[in-house]
Amino acid sequence: MTAVTHAPRAAAPSAGEPPARFRDLLAAEWLKLWTLRSTWWAIGLSGLALVAMNANGALADYNNWPHYSRSIRAAFVPGWSLGDAFSNNTGICLLLAAGCIGAITVAGEYSTGLIRVTFAAVPARRSLLAAKITVVAAVMTAYGLVVAGTSFWITQAILSGRHAGISVSYPGAVRFVLVSALLAPVSALVGMGLGALIRHSATTMVTVVVLLLLVPNLLTDNHRWEADLNHALVLRAWQRLKDVGPEYLPPGTPGYHLATVAGSWTVYAVWPLVAVVVALTVVHRRDL
Amino acid sequence: MIEVNQLTKRYGRTTAVNNLTFTVRPGRVTGFLGPNGAGKSTTLRMILGLNQPTSGSVTVLGHRFRDHPRGLRHIGGLLDAGDVHGGRSARAHLAVLARSNAIPSARVEEVLREVGLAEAARRRVGGFSLGMKQRLGIAAALLGDPPVLLFDEPLNGLDPEGVLWVRGLFRRLAREGRTVLVSSHMMREMENTADQLVVIGRGELIADEPLAEFAARGTRLSVTVRTPDAGVLTGLLTAEGAVVRPDGEGGLSVAGLDAARIGELAFEHRILLRELATRTASLEEAFMELTADSVEYLAGDPR
Numbered sequence: 188m189t190a191v192t193h194a195p196r197a198a199a200p201s202a203g204e205p206p207a208r209f210r211d212l213l214a215a216e217w218l219k220l221w222t223l224r225s226t227w228w229a230i231g232l233s234g235l236a237l238v239a240m241n242a243n244g245a246l247a248d249y250n251n252w253p254h255y256s257r258s259i260r261a262a263f264v265p266g267w268s269l270g271d272a273f274s275n276n277t278g279i280c281l282l283l284a285a286g287c288i289g290a291i292t293v294a295g296e297y298s299t300g301l302i303r304v305t306f307a308a309v310p311a312r313r314s315l316l317a318a319k320i321t322v323v324a325a326v327m328t329a330y331g332l333v334v335a336g337t338s339f340w341i342t343q344a345i346l347s348g349r350h351a352g353i354s355v356s357y358p359g360a361v362r363f364v365l366v367s368a369l370l371a372p373v374s375a376l377v378g379m380g381l382g383a384l385i386r387h388s389a390t391t392m393v394t395v396v397v398l399l400l401l402v403p404n405l406l407t408d409n410h411r412w413e414a415d416l417n418h419a420l421v422l423r424a425w426q427r428l429k430d431v432g433p434e435y436l437p438p439g440t441p442g443y444h445l446a447t448v449a450g451s452w453t454v455y456a457v458w459p460l461v462a463v464v465v466a467l468t469v470v471h472r473r474d475l
Numbered sequence: 476m477i478e479v480n481q482l483t484k485r486y487g488r489t490t491a492v493n494n495l496t497f498t499v500r501p502g503r504v505t506g507f508l509g510p511n512g513a514g515k516s517t518t519l520r521m522i523l524g525l526n527q528p529t530s531g532s533v534t535v536l537g538h539r540f541r542d543h544p545r546g547l548r549h550i551g552g553l554l555d556a557g558d559v560h561g562g563r564s565a566r567a568h569l570a571v572l573a574r575s576n577a578i579p580s581a582r583v584e585e586v587l588r589e590v591g592l593a594e595a596a597r598r599r600v601g602g603f604s605l606g607m608k609q610r611l612g613i614a615a616a617l618l619g620d621p622p623v624l625l626f627d628e629p630l631n632g633l634d635p636e637g638v639l640w641v642r643g644l645f646r647r648l649a650r651e652g653r654t655v656l657v658s659s660h661m662m663r664e665m666e667n668t669a670d671q672l673v674v675i676g677r678g679e680l681i682a683d684e685p686l687a688e689f690a691a692r693g694t695r696l697s698v699t700v701r702t703p704d705a706g707v708l709t710g711l712l713t714a715e716g717a718v719v720r721p722d723g724e725g726g727l728s729v730a731g732l733d734a735a736r737i738g739e740l741a742f743e744h745r746i747l748l749r750e751l752a753t754r755t756a757s758l759e760e761a762f763m764e765l766t767a768d769s770v771e772y773l774a775g776d777p778r
Contacts, residue, residue, distance in 0.1 A: 315575070455652045
């Protein structure tokens, strides 16, 4: 064991203490994320799986194409082409993957006890959490863009074999890809907020699944109040925002309420915003 | 210098720390002693700003610790060696902490070598023994070269070589003019480590004095006597003003007379002595005696 020699020092903090910079916290949180092998696995494997799910859907349409009726073939572009670019089931899986990755970045730090070491090193708790949120949101946005972009490219390449693929310049295609990509950071931030609130890994995961996936599947659009509640959920907002073609709008049955696009964008913004505010508030106040 | 001033912490109806006031000075190792559940860890967490006091205050070098945006250059703290993510390597754990406080990464290698973890730096912490985790926690506390260091039960899980090393380290840190506070529930651990003792029980201050003074409290002399004529001798000693009790092992425990006088009395009355030994109560006994009324979780019969 090599002893490191210290000059005897005064009982005061180092005179040359560098200023507290936010970018040091960003760098630390970046390092914290990528020094865990589980991050690489979670992001890599889930990303591959999501792209594969979409490609598989497009492949099914490619193979079934000869059996499709003339009317289906005629209506395939753009609604069905886009539907293959990011399917509903893939969206649900992205929602859960991103929500859980976000949740574990916060809840994992609490459940291991590391949070006490972290906050003893950085007593400015809100700054630290803001850095963590910034890093995770940025990484999940990039992840969403890669997954949604790659899915679009692969699925349309497959469909182009049947002359049913569309290019990204097709009206609404960019919005479609963007809305699906943003589902990742939106879900991740909701997960982070729940993680900060609940602080137990398993309970946080269950809550993420219930709130993001189960609740929207229990609600219908048959009553005004129910529809309002339903439209205020992340999954429904994504489903509304990605439907660009008129043929994808639900049937105009009486009493059937349709979410608005502007309202759905608001839902997309408000959920992560509330999650961030909740996280920053509780983390500042609570004992550890 | 740590100043704890009328510190109180309540959790619902439970009072973990009650009106605690003491000062920890630089340049020596201060032992922070108390039975399990006495409120040591709660106090250390309040010093580190992790828990908010119900009332009272703690300052470190005149400042509330939580008012510093970054902490590692002010206090190095090891609260629980298990407070790490098992998936990270030792080096990564320290690198993240160093980065958040703008500490150069060369310092990470330095502290790894200092605590003897240089070889294990790349291994994941999840596979570490408790002793290795303690070393990692000590490394983290040293990262910022801070003037104040807190260690909660740092000797747990260390091998004898590790214990010796830690004691040497604490002494060196104190010699360098730093404030060093080390908690323990074992008096024996403090005997060779601390210069000053702060003893608490049930969240209240019991003693705050130099180790030597504290030890003196417990040196009630008693003499163990073994003799076939226990009855006769007891009568003689009691007549001389001593307090005699059976020591439970077939001998007598005599307080109030020294061994020389007891020997004289036995000789004068032709009583055979098989053993005559002076016993001084150990620090451990002094501690037990002082905290007997304030033990939170007592095994066996309730008193």
